[in-house]
Amino acid sequence: MVTDKNTAAGNTSTEVQRETLDAATDALVGEWLTLPDVAERFGVQVTRVRQLLRDNQLIAVRRGENNALHVPAGFIMGDHTVKGLTGTLTLLRDAKFTDEEALRWLFTPDDTLPGTPVDALRENRGTEVRRRAQAEL
Template identity: 60%
Template sequence: MTQNDHDIEALVGEWMTLKEAAQALGVSPNRVKQFIGDHKLLGIRKGGEVSIPAAFIAGGDIVKGLPGTLTLLADAGFTDDEALHWMFTPDDTLPGAPIEALAANRGTEVRRRAQAMAL
Protein backbone atom coordinates (compact mmCIF):
# COMPACT_ATOMS: atom_id res chain seq x y z
CA MET A 1 0.00 0.00 0.00
CA THR A 2 1.44 3.38 -0.97
CA GLN A 3 1.48 6.56 1.13
CA ASN A 4 -1.19 7.95 -1.19
CA ASP A 5 -3.43 4.95 -0.39
CA HIS A 6 -3.00 5.62 3.35
CA ASP A 7 -3.79 9.31 2.82
CA ILE A 8 -7.03 8.46 0.99
CA GLU A 9 -8.08 5.93 3.62
CA ALA A 10 -7.50 8.47 6.41
CA LEU A 11 -9.21 11.28 4.48
CA VAL A 12 -12.32 9.25 3.63
CA GLY A 13 -12.69 7.49 6.97
CA GLU A 14 -15.58 5.04 6.72
CA TRP A 15 -15.71 2.60 3.79
CA MET A 16 -18.21 0.03 2.52
CA THR A 17 -17.53 -3.17 0.63
CA LEU A 18 -19.34 -3.78 -2.65
CA LYS A 19 -21.72 -6.09 -0.80
CA GLU A 20 -22.43 -3.51 1.92
CA ALA A 21 -22.98 -0.77 -0.66
CA ALA A 22 -25.31 -3.06 -2.62
CA GLN A 23 -27.34 -3.77 0.52
CA ALA A 24 -27.51 -0.06 1.40
CA LEU A 25 -28.75 0.75 -2.12
CA GLY A 26 -31.03 -2.28 -2.46
CA VAL A 27 -29.25 -3.51 -5.61
CA SER A 28 -26.85 -6.31 -6.55
CA PRO A 29 -23.06 -6.00 -6.15
CA ASN A 30 -22.82 -6.19 -9.95
CA ARG A 31 -25.07 -3.13 -10.21
CA VAL A 32 -22.74 -1.28 -7.82
CA LYS A 33 -19.82 -2.22 -10.10
CA GLN A 34 -21.81 -0.75 -12.99
CA PHE A 35 -22.39 2.45 -10.99
CA ILE A 36 -18.61 2.68 -10.51
CA GLY A 37 -17.99 2.12 -14.23
CA ASP A 38 -20.56 4.80 -15.08
CA HIS A 39 -18.97 7.33 -12.65
CA LYS A 40 -22.09 7.31 -10.46
CA LEU A 41 -19.96 5.98 -7.60
CA LEU A 42 -16.25 5.76 -7.03
CA GLY A 43 -14.47 2.77 -5.56
CA ILE A 44 -10.88 1.76 -4.95
CA ARG A 45 -9.21 -1.57 -4.26
CA LYS A 46 -8.36 -2.07 -0.62
CA GLY A 47 -6.98 -5.41 0.46
CA GLY A 48 -7.97 -7.01 -2.84
CA GLU A 49 -11.59 -5.87 -2.53
CA VAL A 50 -13.34 -2.86 -4.02
CA SER A 51 -14.43 -0.37 -1.36
CA ILE A 52 -16.68 2.67 -1.65
CA PRO A 53 -16.71 5.69 0.68
CA ALA A 54 -19.70 5.31 3.01
CA ALA A 55 -20.37 9.06 2.66
CA PHE A 56 -21.38 8.47 -0.99
CA ILE A 57 -24.56 6.66 0.10
CA ALA A 58 -27.28 8.18 2.28
CA GLY A 59 -30.89 7.24 2.90
CA GLY A 60 -30.71 4.19 0.65
CA ASP A 61 -29.53 6.17 -2.37
CA ILE A 62 -26.44 7.71 -3.93
CA VAL A 63 -25.91 11.23 -2.58
CA LYS A 64 -27.70 13.72 -4.83
CA GLY A 65 -25.32 15.43 -7.25
CA LEU A 66 -22.52 12.91 -6.76
CA PRO A 67 -22.78 11.19 -10.17
CA GLY A 68 -22.65 14.50 -12.07
CA THR A 69 -19.74 15.72 -9.97
CA LEU A 70 -17.77 12.50 -10.49
CA THR A 71 -18.41 12.71 -14.24
CA LEU A 72 -17.15 16.32 -14.31
CA LEU A 73 -14.00 15.31 -12.43
CA ALA A 74 -13.39 12.35 -14.77
CA ASP A 75 -13.89 14.63 -17.79
CA ALA A 76 -11.35 17.03 -16.25
CA GLY A 77 -8.80 14.21 -16.26
CA PHE A 78 -8.91 13.38 -12.55
CA THR A 79 -7.87 9.85 -11.61
CA ASP A 80 -10.05 8.01 -9.09
CA ASP A 81 -7.51 8.80 -6.35
CA GLU A 82 -7.43 12.49 -7.27
CA ALA A 83 -11.23 12.64 -7.36
CA LEU A 84 -11.44 11.03 -3.91
CA HIS A 85 -8.88 13.51 -2.55
CA TRP A 86 -10.84 16.42 -4.01
CA MET A 87 -14.21 15.15 -2.76
CA PHE A 88 -12.98 14.67 0.83
CA THR A 89 -10.51 17.56 1.27
CA PRO A 90 -12.04 20.34 3.38
CA ASP A 91 -12.47 23.67 1.60
CA ASP A 92 -13.03 26.69 3.86
CA THR A 93 -14.91 28.50 1.11
CA LEU A 94 -17.63 25.82 0.84
CA PRO A 95 -17.37 25.32 3.97
CA GLY A 96 -16.40 21.69 4.50
CA ALA A 97 -15.41 19.05 1.98
CA PRO A 98 -17.24 18.84 -1.36
CA ILE A 99 -18.91 15.55 -0.31
CA GLU A 100 -20.28 17.29 2.79
CA ALA A 101 -21.65 20.12 0.65
CA LEU A 102 -23.34 17.61 -1.68
CA ALA A 103 -24.86 15.77 1.29
CA ALA A 104 -26.17 19.11 2.60
CA ASN A 105 -27.85 19.78 -0.79
CA ARG A 106 -25.33 22.47 -1.76
CA GLY A 107 -24.32 20.72 -4.96
CA THR A 108 -24.54 23.68 -7.32
CA GLU A 109 -21.38 25.28 -5.92
CA VAL A 110 -19.55 21.93 -5.84
CA ARG A 111 -20.36 21.26 -9.51
CA ARG A 112 -19.41 24.83 -10.44
CA ARG A 113 -15.97 24.28 -8.92
CA ALA A 114 -15.55 20.87 -10.55
CA GLN A 115 -16.58 22.36 -13.91
CA ALA A 116 -14.10 25.22 -13.52
CA MET A 117 -11.29 22.70 -13.11
CA ALA A 118 -12.32 21.02 -16.34
CA LEU A 119 -11.74 24.20 -18.35
Protein backbone atom coordinates in the same frame (compact mmCIF):
# COMPACT_ATOMS: atom_id res chain seq x y z
CA MET B 1 0.71 -1.53 -9.64
CA VAL B 2 -1.81 1.18 -10.54
CA THR B 3 -4.35 0.53 -13.25
CA ASP B 4 -6.57 3.45 -14.11
CA LYS B 5 -9.21 2.05 -16.41
CA ASN B 6 -10.51 5.49 -17.36
CA THR B 7 -7.79 5.92 -19.95
CA ALA B 8 -7.98 6.53 -23.66
CA ALA B 9 -8.66 2.84 -24.23
CA GLY B 10 -12.31 3.76 -23.77
CA ASN B 11 -12.94 1.42 -20.86
CA THR B 12 -15.30 3.09 -18.41
CA SER B 13 -14.61 1.03 -15.30
CA THR B 14 -13.83 3.21 -12.31
CA GLU B 15 -11.53 0.87 -10.41
CA VAL B 16 -8.16 1.96 -9.16
CA GLN B 17 -6.13 -1.16 -8.48
CA ARG B 18 -3.06 -1.01 -6.27
CA GLU B 19 -1.36 -2.95 -3.52
CA THR B 20 -2.65 -0.45 -0.95
CA LEU B 21 -4.57 2.78 -1.27
CA ASP B 22 -2.55 5.91 -0.53
CA ALA B 23 -2.68 6.29 3.27
CA ALA B 24 -3.45 10.02 3.09
CA THR B 25 -6.44 9.45 0.79
CA ASP B 26 -7.62 6.54 2.91
CA ALA B 27 -7.50 8.76 6.01
CA LEU B 28 -9.34 11.63 4.25
CA VAL B 29 -12.21 9.37 3.24
CA GLY B 30 -12.43 7.67 6.61
CA GLU B 31 -15.35 5.24 6.42
CA TRP B 32 -15.58 2.75 3.56
CA LEU B 33 -18.18 0.22 2.42
CA THR B 34 -17.59 -3.00 0.52
CA LEU B 35 -19.65 -3.63 -2.61
CA PRO B 36 -21.87 -6.15 -0.76
CA ASP B 37 -22.48 -3.47 1.93
CA VAL B 38 -23.51 -0.95 -0.74
CA ALA B 39 -25.76 -3.54 -2.41
CA GLU B 40 -27.45 -4.24 0.92
CA ARG B 41 -28.08 -0.55 1.57
CA PHE B 42 -29.50 -0.10 -1.93
CA GLY B 43 -31.53 -3.31 -1.74
CA VAL B 44 -29.99 -4.64 -4.97
CA GLN B 45 -27.60 -7.35 -6.11
CA VAL B 46 -23.84 -6.70 -6.10
CA THR B 47 -23.93 -6.89 -9.91
CA ARG B 48 -26.08 -3.73 -9.93
CA VAL B 49 -23.47 -1.92 -7.81
CA ARG B 50 -20.77 -3.05 -10.27
CA GLN B 51 -22.92 -1.58 -13.06
CA LEU B 52 -23.04 1.75 -11.19
CA LEU B 53 -19.23 1.64 -11.13
CA ARG B 54 -19.07 0.91 -14.86
CA ASP B 55 -21.54 3.74 -15.51
CA ASN B 56 -19.27 6.13 -13.55
CA GLN B 57 -21.93 6.84 -10.94
CA LEU B 58 -19.63 5.70 -8.10
CA ILE B 59 -15.92 5.32 -7.45
CA ALA B 60 -14.48 2.21 -5.86
CA VAL B 61 -10.88 1.55 -4.89
CA ARG B 62 -9.08 -1.59 -3.82
CA ARG B 63 -7.96 -1.44 -0.21
CA GLY B 64 -7.53 -3.46 2.94
CA GLU B 65 -5.99 -6.83 3.68
CA ASN B 66 -7.92 -8.68 0.96
CA ASN B 67 -7.62 -5.85 -1.60
CA ALA B 68 -11.41 -5.78 -2.03
CA LEU B 69 -13.27 -2.96 -3.75
CA HIS B 70 -14.56 -0.28 -1.37
CA VAL B 71 -16.80 2.75 -1.90
CA PRO B 72 -16.61 5.81 0.38
CA ALA B 73 -19.51 5.67 2.83
CA GLY B 74 -19.93 9.43 2.34
CA PHE B 75 -21.23 8.75 -1.18
CA ILE B 76 -24.26 6.90 0.19
CA MET B 77 -27.35 8.40 1.83
CA GLY B 78 -29.95 5.87 2.88
CA ASP B 79 -30.69 3.66 -0.11
CA HIS B 80 -29.17 5.83 -2.87
CA THR B 81 -26.09 7.81 -3.87
CA VAL B 82 -25.72 11.41 -2.75
CA LYS B 83 -27.58 13.80 -5.02
CA GLY B 84 -25.22 15.53 -7.43
CA LEU B 85 -22.41 12.99 -7.04
CA THR B 86 -22.65 11.60 -10.57
CA GLY B 87 -22.48 15.04 -12.21
CA THR B 88 -19.57 16.05 -10.00
CA LEU B 89 -17.67 12.84 -10.83
CA THR B 90 -18.26 13.53 -14.53
CA LEU B 91 -16.83 17.04 -14.22
CA LEU B 92 -13.77 15.77 -12.36
CA ARG B 93 -13.20 13.06 -14.98
CA ASP B 94 -13.51 15.69 -17.71
CA ALA B 95 -10.77 17.60 -15.86
CA LYS B 96 -8.62 14.43 -16.20
CA PHE B 97 -8.71 13.58 -12.49
CA THR B 98 -7.87 9.99 -11.65
CA ASP B 99 -10.26 8.29 -9.26
CA GLU B 100 -7.81 8.71 -6.39
CA GLU B 101 -7.39 12.42 -7.20
CA ALA B 102 -11.17 12.81 -7.34
CA LEU B 103 -11.48 11.18 -3.92
CA ARG B 104 -8.85 13.53 -2.48
CA TRP B 105 -10.65 16.54 -4.03
CA LEU B 106 -14.06 15.44 -2.74
CA PHE B 107 -12.86 14.72 0.81
CA THR B 108 -10.40 17.61 1.32
CA PRO B 109 -11.80 20.45 3.43
CA ASP B 110 -12.43 23.68 1.52
CA ASP B 111 -12.81 26.80 3.68
CA THR B 112 -14.85 28.52 0.96
CA LEU B 113 -17.63 25.90 1.11
CA PRO B 114 -17.13 25.39 4.23
CA GLY B 115 -16.39 21.72 4.82
CA THR B 116 -15.56 19.14 2.19
CA PRO B 117 -17.18 18.97 -1.25
CA VAL B 118 -18.80 15.65 -0.33
CA ASP B 119 -20.26 17.26 2.83
CA ALA B 120 -21.68 20.04 0.66
CA LEU B 121 -23.22 17.46 -1.71
CA ARG B 122 -24.77 15.68 1.28
CA GLU B 123 -26.23 19.04 2.39
CA ASN B 124 -27.80 19.60 -1.04
CA ARG B 125 -25.29 22.31 -2.01
CA GLY B 126 -24.32 20.59 -5.25
CA THR B 127 -24.33 23.75 -7.37
CA GLU B 128 -21.46 25.20 -5.34
CA VAL B 129 -19.51 21.94 -5.61
CA ARG B 130 -20.03 21.59 -9.36
CA ARG B 131 -18.93 25.23 -9.86
CA ARG B 132 -15.66 24.43 -8.12
CA ALA B 133 -15.27 21.17 -10.06
CA GLN B 134 -15.92 22.99 -13.32
CA ALA B 135 -13.21 25.49 -12.42
CA GLU B 136 -10.77 22.54 -12.51
CA LEU B 137 -11.36 22.15 -16.29
